[in-house]
Amino acid sequence: MCGIAGVARLDGGVEPLSKLLASLEAMRDRGTEHGAGMAAYSPEPGGKVRARVFLRRGRDEQALQELLERLGANGSHVLARLGHGVEVVEALLNDYPTPADLSRLWFLQASRTLEVWKSIGWPREVAEAYGLRGGEERRVWIGHTRYPTNSPGFQPWLAHPFSAGETVIVHNGDLSSYGANKRLIMYGMGLTSFTGNDSEAIAYIVEMLYRDGANPLDVVEAMVYGRGPRWARLDGPYAVIYIHGTLHGPVFSAFVDRHHFRPLYYAKVGETVYLASEAAAVKAMDPRARPVMLRGGGYIVVYPDGEMEARGLTSWKEYPAPQPPPWAVDASKMNRVELNQALAAMLERTGRAAAYNLQGHRYVANGLGPGRLELWGVVGNASLNLVRGLEARIYGQAQEDLGDSMEDSRVIVYGSVGDSAGQAMRSGELHILGDAGNRLGVQMKGGTIVLRGDAGDYLAEFMAGGVIVALGRVGRYIASGMVGGKIYVRGHVPVSHVGKAPPRRQVERYIKALAARGEISEEQMVKALRGQTVEELLQALGDKFRRLAKLWGVLHIGYPHVEYRYLRGDERDELEAILRRHVEATGVPLDVEQLLEEKYTVITSVKVKPPEGEGAW
Amino acid sequence: MARAVRIRLLNKYLPPVGGAAGPEFWERWRIERIRHAALHGLEEPLYTGVSRRGRLLDRLEVLGIKPEEVKALAEKLGPEGIDRLDVDVGLDFAGVKLRVPVYLGDMSFGALSGNPNIALARAADAAGAVVGVGEGGLHPEVAKSRNIVIQWASGRFGVDRDMLRRGIAVNIKIGQGAKPGIGGHLPSRKVVGEIAKLRRLPPGTEALSPAPHHDIYSIEDLAQRVRMLREFTGKPVLVKTAATNQVGFVALGTARADAMGIIVDGAGAGTGATPKIVRDHIGIPIDYAVPVVHDLLVDNGLRDGFIVIGGGMVSAAEDILKLVLLGADMAMMGTAALIAMGCIMCHLCNTGKCPTALTNSLDSPLRLDIDWAVARTVNWLRAVERGLKLFTYLLGEDSLHKLRGRRELLRLHNADPEVASVLGVELAEPGSVAWYGDPREEPVPREVYAEAKTPVLGMGGYVPGYTAPAERPIDLLRIEAAQVTRPPVDPYREEIDISVRLPDGTVYEAPIGVPCIDPALREAAEALGYPLDCELLERPYAAAVPPGSEPPPGTTVVIVDEELRGRLGRSKPWLEEWIVRLDDGYWRDGIRDTVALVAAGDLRHAADVYKLVALGADIVVVRRSLRWLSRKLAGEPYERRREAYENTLIELGWELRLLMGAGGLTSYQSLQGNRWLLRSLDGEVARRLDVAVAGR
Incomplete structure (x- = not known):
């Protein structure tokens, strides 16, 4: 669910809330009026536990009274009145509340170092409900705008951020592991009451790991990679940003699920780090920002002393852009409908259209064409879908789902594209000069894609036709489910990164068992154990491979055929034509002669049908 | 040398197989009922009363309707008499006034062999129903019909910008009841000729649609697609999901995305090809799902103007009536329509060797007689319309819509209070949904031990402990599938x-x-x-x-x-x-x-x-x-x-x-x-x- 954002200073300085709010507002399409919230690192000066609870008038007074009598330091006050008889009461406590307290009252927080504000409403409405005007300054902020997934939308305690002790998180996604995670915190932390919101479990697990002595990298290892306490691994889509407060400063961290099911963009400007679910929302915090993607399984950690560590960031590549023509429209003054109407009208009248200052506008130019289109800025999700006969240039970057089902069009992006670009592309050309996210060319049916930068995982999944040329590095699981078409990847790709294979451990165990039974010779075994590709295994094992093939699964429609080699004559011609067209189209030079001399990993689909079972059953 | 193939036109009913080859919801009497309706324009029997076992729909009693009365009145009025009753059972659907609240399930050109697709589309126009075209491109003959809903599914097969605008609405298919969390699958032997061309696939390859839409991994992504397709086509957008644990919240999210409605497809629904293990154990039946969806929408103020369509083993007018009373606006029917066109429930759909020319491969010589099939389907839809009119009349209302969510008219028999409270229906007498026995299944099918193949089958409804006896308590448990809120894997x-x-x-x-x-x-x-x-x-x-x-x-x-x-x-x-x-x-x-x-x-x-x-x-x-x-x-x-x-x-x-x-x-x-x-x-x-x- 939702859109998330975060901002942190590395040098101990502060940033205003207004930046965070601007980012959340830029992601209005990701949210609803059903909840929003913010949190910040803000140590309680007296070292007390700052507790905030939702007080439902007529229901919770007694529980609060008893809590204050037992733990209260010096009274309490109403922080905000949220309407419908619900107030947020703040009190300082001498110690953390017990699990029993947590089951009696809805806490926003009970922390020595954090502050949390949340409620029903859009982000700015929530800030206003608490009297926050945007000028408030803190070292670290995180925020959330909510699209409810698995719970109702009218209870303020279901809004994010969720806090547990000194940890506060915002989450975009939906955990399939929730039931398992919940048991860990139920029994591990003695909790008996839950909101039922899966995101809450993340806060508790992070807090639990820190209490058990974990460091920020351990948290990632345990939650993303499952190398930690059992039941701490998260499954399903998630992008998480969290703050863990210590008395020496905040840990500010973010991580994304290994499949990159949820996006997160990052930028660093001076001593400030920005994170948001959309590139445009990063730029909303600082127009100078150059947002890059955090890839699947990647993370960012900012330590209390301002040191930073990251893994899985794409790189920023900039190409000189021409000035927009004087007749181009300023997209920042329009919503997406107005922008699309303007573009359609221009195309119809003159066959040319141009717009600048795009700020993540969605659905740009969907279904348009023929004509020429030029765009400057950040092109939002699901743009240039279903275009036909369009010649489009994007000077800047494009977010998720660019060019779905495009036909007979030429799209050039002078920057990076998000996930699933060129999905189900039918024909035409897609030229990307920066990096691409996951699943570039998924289910591509025809046409060509040229990528100069790096690709994420699942490149060309389910590809059925066309050609993809990748000149940079590529991720894992390339071409799984490929039934047609051709992929050229410049340089060597480990074959284990092509398609999907059964666990290596199991394959080896099985080969050894074949040898132990004397079905294959010792020599064959050694050769097979060295074998990387299906073809090498086939060569080593002969018809015994039929047995092993079952581990790949029969619905698997063929193993991609992989060769690392110099280009053959016809391929040279094909690639040369594509690259020359690419240079001509983009105007950005490439040493085509040199590229044609290099070695490529050439991937095509081959249908290797497992032979029918022998004998009659 | 290729032999000249003689095309044979099929225009009659073959003897049904239903129920003979293992536990099956579509038993012979249900097939006969539909055929009777398709031949004579009236279902027989119209109303079966209350059963002590089986689906909750079968255990629900509608107060004020007695089987004998229904029979007597139907005989007295006759089809023409029922037509003259001043009762409206239709509804407004994407600007079209339907006569009968039936959405003919999304069966693609490919899953069906062309002629059945054409017959369904023509019958929908003639009888005032609506038909979803499924994923696989638009057959040029089907495109001539009006009441068609275009599908936007994860494989994007046959999608282009003109095709998307051809229907009265667009349907984003997230999942289906027969295989929640599993992608579409057209077996390779059916990917030939026109079908391969429309799907832009090399002939003879498996047409697999990804399990998730690779641009929809969450509810906000779904909202994004709904808005995109609505702005793009100018048509209302429907979302189709399988009924799973979170179905109520999925419906809420869909309504918040300004979709026109949701199709909730319950467990046991039909399909051209599904892994058996998935069909038998994933997802929940429609009668559990509809009241939950209805209530959550009402509680959140999103029910008005939002259409809830329930599907999955919906076989007759009485099922539709009960679904409406539980909170649905409309029913989706697929298998029943195929039965009206001659399906004998032999489960060969995935092989391309359909003996009734419905799901057979394009290169087979058998063809469905379109005119015959249209006549049968129209007759059957008329029969459904008449049944609903009669029921609505007997309940003293002039429109079926007024009965929506009227659960005080229902009593649930032989179930436990917990289940009754989920339905929001009063319990007639306490009992148990679970019933045990031997479902007569072979534990390891031949393709498993001989070929290590996952058993795949077509059509049929089977939910253990619900449509057939359970062997042990664990059979009553249903497995979660990811729909919308997260992607399946x-x-x-x-x-x-x-x-x-x-x-x-x-x-x-x-x-x-x-x-x-x-x-x-x-x-x-x-x-x-x-x-x-x-x-x-x-x-x-x-x-x-x-x-x-x-x-x-x-x-x-x-x-x-x-x-x-x-x-x-x-x-x-x-x-x-x-x-x-x-x-x-x-x-x-x-x-x-x-x-x-x-x-x-x-x-x-x-x-x-x-x-x-x-x-x-x-x-x-x-x-x-x-x-x-x-x-x-x-x-x-x-x-x-x-x-x-x-x-x-x-x-x-x-x-x-x-x-x-x-389940992701x-x-x-x-x-x-x-x-x-x-x-x-x-x-x-x-x-x-x-x-x-x-x-x-």
């Missing part, structure tokens, strides 16, 4: 780790335990790295106990073996119940991560493994099917036995991955103890196994 393309690490560090490749009953089986299990029950028992600090007995303190490998309690096997507590109790106990004692909990018993398939692991076991020993297989193979040479066992074990692993992937799980770690993934059709089973009732 395709085990054939993405990694799903089912390996198990025991507390002592031993790693097995699967949580599927194997009984030591045949040396050939042992060898197969060892080569694959599956645990053997006898070896588990030989480990230090291992003990086997019957359900109901506490293992000795300090035991670190606990094998709960239901055979240890001897002949009186079925008495309390159940194996599954004892696993839950022990698991909870170890958690409470803070030693759960030091104990390996093994469930051993009369267990059959990957769904048993999934459910018991989710309930709390670490390893599940599958005895029944492997024993059956060892008897079947007795006398075969050693090598052949070993290979058959190996095939079966590998296949069990794939089926487990399929079930996990459907990529690791065994997220499955173990995750009772959130299970829902029970029965209140008592829910209570004793600590899972929620379906719909909660």
Whole structure:
């Protein structure tokens, strides 16, 4: 669910809330009026536990009274009145509340170092409900705008951020592991009451790991990679940003699920780090920002002393852009409908259209064409879908789902594209000069894609036709489910990164068992154990491979055929034509002669049908 | 040399098979009822009264309607008389006034062989229904009809910008009731000629649609697509999902995205091809889902103007009436329409060899007579319309719409209070949804042990413990599938780790335990790295106990073996119940991560493994099917036995991955103890196994 954002200073300085709010507002399409919230690192000066609870008038007074009598330091006050008889009461406590307290009252927080504000409403409405005007300054902020997934939308305690002790998180996604995670915190932390919101479990697990002595990298290892306490691994889509407060400063961290099911963009400007679910929302915090993607399984950690560590960031590549023509429209003054109407009208009248200052506008130019289109800025999700006969240039970057089902069009992006670009592309050309996210060319049916930068995982999944040329590095699981078409990847790709294979451990165990039974010779075994590709295994094992093939699964429609080699004559011609067209189209030079001399990993689909079972059953 | 093929036109009903080849909702009498309607314009019987078993729809009594009265009135009025009743059972659908609240299910050109697609579209126009075209492009003849809904599905087969604008609405297909969390699949032998061309696939390849839309991994992504398609086409957008645990919230999210409505497809729905294990165990039936969706929408102020369409084993006007009373606006019918066009329920859809020319491959010489099929389908839709008119009239209303959500008119028979409260229907008398018996199924189909193939079948409705007797309580549990809120994962393309690490560090490749009953089986299990029950028992600090007995303190490998309690096997507590109790106990004692909990018993398939692991076991020993297989193979040479066992074990692993992937799980770690993934059709089973009732 939702859109998330975060901002942190590395040098101990502060940033205003207004930046965070601007980012959340830029992601209005990701949210609803059903909840929003913010949190910040803000140590309680007296070292007390700052507790905030939702007080439902007529229901919770007694529980609060008893809590204050037992733990209260010096009274309490109403922080905000949220309407419908619900107030947020703040009190300082001498110690953390017990699990029993947590089951009696809805806490926003009970922390020595954090502050949390949340409620029903859009982000700015929530800030206003608490009297926050945007000028408030803190070292670290995180925020959330909510699209409810698995719970109702009218209870303020279901809004994010969720806090547990000194940890506060915002989450975009939906955990399939929730039931398992919940048991860990139920029994591990003695909790008996839950909101039922899966995101809450993340806060508790992070807090639990820190209490058990974990460091920020351990948290990632345990939650993303499952190398930690059992039941701490998260499954399903998630992008998480969290703050863990210590008395020496905040840990500010973010991580994304290994499949990159949820996006997160990052930028660093001076001593400030920005994170948001959309590139445009990063730029909303600082127009100078150059947002890059955090890839699947990647993370960012900012330590209390301002040191930073990251893994899985794409790189920023900039190409000189021409000035927009004087007749181009300023997209920042329009919503997406107005922008699309303007573009359609221009195309119809003159066959040319141009717009600048795009700020993540969605659905740009969907279904348009023929004509020429030029765009400057950040092109939002699901743009240039279903275009036909369009010649489009994007000077800047494009977010998720660019060019779905495009036909007979030429799209050039002078920057990076998000996930699933060129999905189900039918024909035409897609030229990307920066990096691409996951699943570039998924289910591509025809046409060509040229990528100069790096690709994420699942490149060309389910590809059925066309050609993809990748000149940079590529991720894992390339071409799984490929039934047609051709992929050229410049340089060597480990074959284990092509398609999907059964666990290596199991394959080896099985080969050894074949040898132990004397079905294959010792020599064959050694050769097979060295074998990387299906073809090498086939060569080593002969018809015994039929047995092993079952581990790949029969619905698997063929193993991609992989060769690392110099280009053959016809391929040279094909690639040369594509690259020359690419240079001509983009105007950005490439040493085509040199590229044609290099070695490529050439991937095509081959249908290797497992032979029918022998004998009659 | 190619032989000249003589095209044969099919224009008559063949004798039905339904119900003969295993448990089947579409029994002969249901087929005969539809055929009667298709021939005579009136269903016979129109109203069957209350049944003590079967679907909740069958156990629901409509107050004020008696079978005899319905029969008498229908005979008195006759079809023409019913037509003259001043009762409106239609509704406004995307600007078109429908005469009958029926959405003819999304069957693609490809799944059906062209002529049936044309017949359905023409019949929908003629009878005032609406038809979804499915994923596979728009057949040029179908495009000439008006009441068609275009599908936007994960494979994007046949999608282009003109085609999207051709219907009266667009339907984003997220999932379907027959295979929640599994992508579309048109077997390669049907991907030929025009079908391959429209789908832009090389002929003879499997047409697989990804399990998720790769641009829809969450509810905000769905909202994004709904808005995009609405702005793009200028037409209203529907969303179709399978009925799963979170179906109510999915409907809320869909309504918030300004969709026109949601199609909720319940368990047991038909399809051209689905893995059997998925069809039988994933998703919840439509009668549990509709009232939940309706209530949540009402509570959140989103019910007005939003259309809820319920599907999945909807067979007749009386089913539609009950769905409307539970809160639906419309029904989706697919299988019933095929039956009206001659389907005999032989389950050969995935082979392309349909004897009734409905789902046969394009290169086969048999063709459906379009005019005959249109006439039958129109007649049948008229019959449904007449049935609904009669019911509405008997209930004293002039419009079916006024009956929507009127659950005070319903009484639920022979169910538990918990289920009744999910439905929001008063209980007539307490009873139990669960009923037990022998479902007469072969534990290991031939394709499993001979070829290591996942059994795939077409059509038919089967939900154990609901449309057919359950064998054991665990059969009443339904498995979660990911719909909208998170993406399902395709085990054939993405990694799903089912390996198990025991507390002592031993790693097995699967949580599927194997009984030591045949040396050939042992060898197969060892080569694959599956645990053997006898070896588990030989480990230090291992003990086997019957359900109901506490293992000795300090035991670190606990094998709960239901055979240890001897002949009186079925008495309390159940194996599954004892696993839950022990698991909870170890958690409470803070030693759960030091104990390996093994469930051993009369267990059959990957769904048993999934459910018991989710309930709390670490390893599940599958005895029944492997024993059956060892008897079947007795006398075969050693090598052949070993290979058959190996095939079966590998296949069990794939089926487990399929079930996990459907729910968006990529690791065994997220499955173990995750009772959130299970829902029970029965209140008592829910209570004793600590899972929620379906719909909660």
